[in-house]
Amino acid sequence: MDTIPKRIELFFRRKIQKVFLDEKSTIVLQSPEKSIDTSSPLKVVFLRQDHLGDVIVSIPLIRELHKHFPLFEYQIILGKSNFSLAPFLRKYTTKEWKYSKKIIDIIRLVMTLRKERFDVVIDIHDKASLTSTILIWVIRSRYSIGLAKGSSKVLTHRVELPEGQIPQVVDLYLLPLLPFGINPTTVDYSLEFPKSEVVTKNPRRVFINLNGSQRIRYWGTENFILCIQKLQTEFPDFEIVVSCTKDYDEELQEILSKTTANHTGYFSSFFEVTTEIDKSQFVITPDTVVPHICEAWNIPCVVLYLRYDSYTMWRPKTTQFRPVISPDEIMTSIAPDDVIDAFKQLYGLVNQSQ
Numbered sequence: 001m002d003t004i005p006k007r008i009e010l011f012f013r014r015k016i017q018k019v020f021l022d023e024k025s026t027i028v029l030q031s032p033e034k035s036i037d038t039s040s041p042l043k044v045v046f047l048r049q050d051h052l053g054d055v056i057v058s059i060p061l062i063r064e065l066h067k068h069f070p071l072f073e074y075q076i077i078l079g080k081s082n083f084s085l086a087p088f089l090r091k092y093t094t095k096e097w098k099y100s101k102k103i104i105d106i107i108r109l110v111m112t113l114r115k116e117r118f119d120v121v122i123d124i125h126d127k128a129s130l131t132s133t134i135l136i137w138v139i140r141s142r143y144s145i146g147l148a149k150g151s152s153k154v155l156t157h158r159v160e161l162p163e164g165q166i167p168q169v170v171d172l173y174l175l176p177l178l179p180f181g182i183n184p185t186t187v188d189y190s191l192e193f194p195k196s197e198v199v200t201k202n203p204r205r206v207f208i209n210l211n212g213s214q215r216i217r218y219w220g221t222e223n224f225i226l227c228i229q230k231l232q233t234e235f236p237d238f239e240i241v242v243s244c245t246k247d248y249d250e251e252l253q254e255i256l257s258k259t260t261a262n263h264t265g266y267f268s269s270f271f272e273v274t275t276e277i278d279k280s281q282f283v284i285t286p287d288t289v290v291p292h293i294c295e296a297w298n299i300p301c302v303v304l305y306l307r308y309d310s311y312t313m314w315r316p317k318t319t320q321f322r323p324v325i326s327p328d329e330i331m332t333s334i335a336p337d338d339v340i341d342a343f344k345q346l347y348g349l350v351n352q353s354q
Contacts, residue, residue: 027157027179034181035157036143041071042119045139047132049079049099050125052270053289055089056191056296057169058124061176064187066092068180075116077135084270088194099131110138119143122176123155145176170317189317191296196271199279204237206343207280208261209273210244210252212287219286219304220332221251227284227336228259231343243267243276282346284339286331288314295319300350302342304334320353322346 027035036042046062048055055078066074075095078086086096099109113135121139123132123146136144136154145157159175161167170191174184208228211218228240240261244252256263264276274293277283283294283301288309294301295316305311305325315323322342326333 026153026155029157029159029175029178030162032178032181032183035179036120038069038180041073042069043073043117044075044120044122045097045113045116045118045141046074046076046093047121047123047125047135048082049077049131050082051079051289052082052085053292054124055082055085056193056289056292058173059192060170060187060189061122061124061173062089062092063192064174064177064182065180068182075118077113088192110135113139120145122146123148124173124176126172143179145179147172147175167313168315168317169313172313191292191318193274193293193296194271195278195297196275199275201279201281202239203281204235205239205241205280206231206235206282206284207276208240208242208284209287209290210242210255211248212285213289217286217288217304217306217331218248218251219334221254223332223334223336223339224251224255225258227339228255228261230336230340232260234340234344235347241276241280243273282343282350284343291316291319291321294321300346302339302346304331304339306331320346320349 044065046058048058062074062076065072074093075097076089076093077097077099079099083096083098089096097109097113100106118139118141120143121136121141123136123144125132126147128148132146133154143157144155145159146155147159157179159178161172161175170189171184174187174189177184177187208224210224231238231240240259241264242252242255242261243264246266252263255261267273277290277293277299278297280299283290283299285291285301286304291301291303295318298319300320301316302322302324305323307326307329311323311325315321322345324334324338324342
């Protein structure tokens with residue numbers, strides 16, 4: 001169901017398109033068809049002003065274009081929640097812009113972007129966005145490529161999966177390769193994430209992050225306690241390590257008082273969380289970003305999903321993992337035994353492959 005803010009956004013997006021934007025004859029592609037002139041170096045900007053995890057799963061697209069067209073200039077527009085990845089992206093991009101929702105910052109950004117004279121803008125969002133629509137209009141590039149049907153009026157190229165194909169997020173975000181004549185199914189779709197330090201991996205360490213990006217993703221204190229107790233009973237030589245943000249301190253203290261799990265300490269940045277992930281052999285998480293880190297580093301993980309999470313789309317593509325999906329729209333409905341069973345399956349799978 002659409003929220004009121006979303007309906008307001010859709011209303012204004014339609015108005016902006018109707019009043020300000022030129023009509024364009026959009027080319028719709030489902031297969032490779034070179035329709036962009038790459039005979040001379042182009043200046044390309046990516047729109048990715050949303051979440052940290054979305055940047056991670058967009059890396060294969062950016063990397064593949066850089067591989068095929070190393071003389072092109074690549075820039076990217078990020079947002080507040082993912083700008084921390086800007087230094088890592090510099091192996092592919094020459095400049096990273098920070099989008100802010102403050103009006104004065106938006107005005108400054110759009111005035112600067114217009115002067116950059118980009119040849120190509122690639123909107124990697126899979127849903128229509130008022131922000132992306134405005135940015136595409138402001139940039140006024142020769143070519144504009146995107147995934148969202150609602151943005152067709154400002155796009156020269158809209159790319160989509162063949163009808164009936166179930167999307168996986170990396171496959172979806174590789175589709176902007178189509179107008180460059182590149183077949184997305186033949187490219188390297190592995191993920192990347194920077195390691196902040198060299199760590200020693202414990203082959204019998206299980207890392208559990210207690211909270212996701214929203215309270216709705218908290219599995220429940222009693223569920224975590226039962227799960228950890230069962231893990232400690234069935235795998236007594238394993239080290240169980242838990243982490244959370246400071247606003248879950250009350251829940252954490254109860255978990256620590258009723259189990260022998262260790263606490264990693266509170267984190268000031270997501271990169272500190274990833275260091276703990278890197279030290280571990282297995283991960284259990286209700287967070288949707290962590291599986292992308294596990295995939296980038298090939299760490300087996302058990303992932304707790306809400307039923308409406310579009311698991312098929314957001315599942316890891318390559319790493320060994322086991323999903324546990326809630327029977328309804330409440331994360332606490334997932335039974336601890338289901339998580340334990342998933343962990344046992346994963347543990348057996350890893351042992352078979354060694």
